[in-house]
Amino acid sequence: MEMTNEQHITIKGTSDGLIINIYSGRWSSILAELDDKLSKKADFFKGGRVSLIVGNRILKTDDIKAVGDLLNNHQMTLWSVQSSVKETQTTTEEFGLEMVPSPLKAPTTPKLEPNHTTQTFKRTLRSGQHVEYAGNIVIIGDVNPGAKVMAGGNIIVWGHLRGTAHAGAIIGDSAYVCALKLIPVQLIIGNHISCSPTDNKDKRIIPEMAFVSNGQIIAESWE
Amino acid sequence: MNSTVITVTSGKGGVGKTTTTANVSVALALIGYKVVAIDSDIGLRNLDVVMGLESRIVYDLVDVVDGVCRLKQATIRDKRVKGLFLIPAAQTRDKTAITQENMISVCEELKKDFDYILIDSPAGIEQGFKNALAPANRCIIVTTPEVSSVRDADRIIGLIEAADKGPSQLVINRVRQEMVDRGEMLDVDDVLDILGIELVGVIPDDEAIIISTNKGIPATLEDDSLASRALKNVAYRVTGKQIPFLDLHQPLNLFQRFSKLWNRG
Known part of the structure; x- marks a missing residue:
């Protein structure tokens, strides 16, 4: 590359x-x-x-x-x-x-179309670590509990999303969050907030996509 | 001398850093290495008590740093095991009494004489932890199979990675196999899923450890309990040996066997 x-x-x-x-x-x-x-x-x-x-x-x-x-x-x-x-x-x-x-809208990035630029983080985010970016965020790795991802646009996690994710900080409710295993402590999309069911014992990897529909965050398996 | 500085840390308090440091130090010395354990928990010293060397303290780490004594004078030789030494922490001062540079220079001097230097880190992520981390070549992370403890371990591993002090190795302490079997406790895989670092020990929750800690005789020194064997295995794995993990199922007594049969029926 x-x-x-x-x-x-x-x-x-x-x-x-x-x-x-x-x-x-x-x-x-x-x-x-x-x-x-x-x-x-x-x-x-x-x-x-x-x-x-x-x-x-x-x-x-x-x-x-x-x-x-x-x-x-x-x-x-x-x-x-x-x-x-x-x-x-x-x-x-x-x-x-x-x-x-750097503020959320980094001065280095030319006035971006929030949707169009993407940053990739190739590591696991551990508790206490946090990344934010005005565009989309792709994480190749896990987001552990206690870690936080905040994106102006969409968030894609190629791994377990166990921490907190906030998508659509700029583009709002049209944002989505995808993860190979979507079990966040807290999920925020635009103005909507939701928590995962706490009794998630299912260890199977089922990729899911979360988005806002009818004023509610819903997660659908990727098939 | 080819010397390794290992910092034993956890983030959360009370998960077994000191017990692990003491026992792994003893076990490394029993293998035949020359080992020094340093208590960096200034103001809350414990390692000397667990190792049973409290009565022999004349000088401590802070005295060395302040130039009150030479390093050799503060290094206590354990008479029970050949090649085992301890540098105790001061009890009267606090974490600000030493700096990261102090720890590095003390360790540099010790590297001339020792194969392994184990540093018992204080709990937390503040100054004391940073002091303990500064001279490390690698770290042993101690956690228990509890969500809060794993969370803190994850945080600590992140800090260690950022400081470039890895690789970290993991010891899971106080595992209660019967609770794991009932699905009431995180199992080893659950913990590894989150932390994702090399596992070097799974220590069962064992009364023998509490007894030996109170007596000031590290378990690896005298008894042959399951926990003691698991801790000895940690030492072997630290040296790079591949050893299979112990089966932590305790043998059942007659009554337990009976009730198990009863429950099954």
Whole structure:
């Protein structure tokens, strides 16, 4: 899926310093690309302060350190990291950097048709973790109890949905939630809210789709 | 020396972190490794009591960090097992008495002398837990087959993954097989379905553990109860050995057998 000639970063100068947008791609190749770009206009960038906008990427301490070191090599300083995921926000704070949580409508994403853009998370969301995105969300993995997914559009979980899901935060009642096993603690679609029956002992995997019909959330098996 | 730092943690309190740390440490030492157990629960120290070494404490972890004594002086040798040592926590201070850097440097020094360094983490996700996690190469997560405990374990595993301190291994403690058989308790598969990490132990709920804990003699040291054998197996699996899991069905006494027959009829 990753194309080598694709551009992973954009650099924008503002009165407040440089803003570097980082899109999907491996962190190491992004750093290489960044290094390359900065080297080409070394004099221009020198002494600048940088805000990173990383979207929903999860950055570990080492990742932030690496990018900080790289910028230092170009005599630039990392000033803030903007992220929409909790983990990255936490690492950033631990690093003592300015942490700017991206609002639900991330400024990096051009004014989106909520329905049309989709973000994919390829991991299990554990208790206490939460993701939100203005468009659709696809999760390849489980959503465990205590975890929360919030989407402006639809939610698809390729795994067990055991936590809390909120679909249609922007598009409203027309949103749907699909999961291989739909047993959420709480399900919100648009303005409607429902809870799973508590005595769900059935372990069979039956993919289901939940949507709003006649002012009620109903779940139908996928057949 | 090729040394491994393992943090034993759970999120929720009272699920058996300290008991697991003590018994797995003993069992690793019995296998022949050189092991040190560190109590990082500053202010609520327990590990020394469970291991029966309370009376031998002169210096503790905080004294080492404060430079009051050398690390060796705070390291208590267990006279019953060759190669087993304990560094106790301070009872008079609190979690702010040490930092993550302190824990890392203490462990770096210990790595020269020990094969395994086990850290008994305090409950919770705050400073104390972060201190215990900082030097870890991997973690043992202790949970009981209860929904609340599994939920907290899940949270902790998420934090460990975010801190890049995995892989985590799972010990399910206090399993009551008869309740599982009746469908009244989560079984091993239910827990694994949610947590999705490698299982290294299933420990039955056993009175022998409470007795041995109160006596300050870890179960793995003396008795041959089912729980003791299960805990020894955890140690073997921690070292990378593949061992089949024990059948936790307790042998029935005459009366139980009779009532089982009666119920069937």
